[in-house]
Amino acid sequence: WETESVQKLHEEAVQHFPSNNPLKNPSSRQLLGNTIASHALNAKTLWDRGILGKGVRVAVFDTGVRADHPHFEDIEERTNWTHEDILDDVLGHGSFVAGVIASKSQECPGFAPKATILTFRVFSQAQLSFTSWFLDAFNHAIRKKVDVLNLSIGGPDWNDQPICYQNS
Numbered sequence: 001w002e003t004e005s006v007q008k009l010h011e012e013a014v015q016h017f018p019s020n021n022p023l024k025n026p027s028s029r030q031l032l033g034n035t036i037a038s039h040a041l042n043a044k045t046l047w048d049r050g051i052l053g054k055g056v057r058v059a060v061f062d063t064g065v066r067a068d069h070p071h072f073e074d075i076e077e078r079t080n081w082t083h084e085d086i087l088d089d090v091l092g093h094g095s096f097v098a099g100v101i102a103s104k105s106q107e108c109p110g111f112a113p114k115a116t117i118l119t120f121r122v123f124s125q126a127q128l129s130f131t132s133w134f135l136d137a138f139n140h141a142i143r144k145k146v147d148v149l150n151l152s153i154g155g156p157d158w159n160d161q162p163i164c165y166q167n168s
Contacts, residue, residue: 043111053112058101059146061137061153062094064121069095071103071110072117079140080121081133090125097152118146129153 046052057076065075066089075098078087089095098117103110120137123129141149 053115056115057146058148059118059141060098061120063091063123064089064094065098065119071105075117077118081137082124
């Protein structure tokens with residue numbers, strides 16, 4: 001996608017948001033209270049109906065999750081698929097992503113605060129990853145029968161040849 005096309009789609013979508021939506025008025029964005037994402041997508045409507053993610057098992061493929069992170073109570077499994085001998089998220093991205101999904105914090109709730117998280121550390125501290133790490137982790141996630149698999153991936157290695165060959 002061209003940057004201009006993405007910007008145009010965003011502008012078209014935003015015009016339908018209510019005037020108090022933080023995505024419509026960036027100067028009104030809040031960092032605490034309702035998160036920008038959960039507020040913008042009106043997650044409270046679902047929460048008020050009791051839809052909190054209970055019974056949903058979410059695999060997070062990223063940099064791991066900090067073991068001592070105060071926003072999580074239900075991390076079913078933490079696995080490491082990298083060449084490094086650590087489970088903790090030293091970069092913070094995996095913990096952030098897992099928080100958007102299932103943070104139990106009152107100040108910064110995730111979309112599905114009752115969901116169960118399984119973390120799959122597939123990125124090293126140097127933000128390095130290999131297709132083989134992902135494939136091994138995918139197989140494990142399938143065996144664990146996860147309901148949702150979240151991938152937050154991207155970067156300069158988008159042209160990873162094995163993936164390109166698989167898609168052609």
